[in-house]
Amino acid sequence: MASGGTHPTLVGSFVGTGAAKSIAEVGFRPKYVKFVNATLGATAEYMDTMAADSVITHDSGTDGLVTTEGVTLTDNGFDLGTNAVINGSTNIVHYVAFG
Secondary structure, three states: OOOOOOOOEEEEEEEOOOOOEEEOOOOOOOOEEEEEEOOOOEEEEEEOOOOOOEEEEEEOOEEEEEEEEEEEEEOOEEEEOOOHHHHOOOOEEEEEEEO
16 A cells, blocks of 8 residues: 555535536546436546546446546546536536545
8 A cells, every 4th residue: 555645535516517517626636536426326437547538337237438428637626528427417416536
């Protein structure tokens, strides 16, 4: 296990729009983001080693790699595409971002 240094963490929530959305209030570039869509009962995750605009979803017992309309990291957070698990219209989505 690596030691030393601090690794920022932030927990937040938002209401999905179904349209591209930026989450810029994280304040750092995450290495990993976990999403919990409380409306759908589904989860998703993104790691900084993945291609931009992708996301791994876990929905109704099915896991999938989405390669478009997913997550793209920014220096202060992340941008979301239109994938329903991470940004479904009017869905309540919680996230935890690790730096």
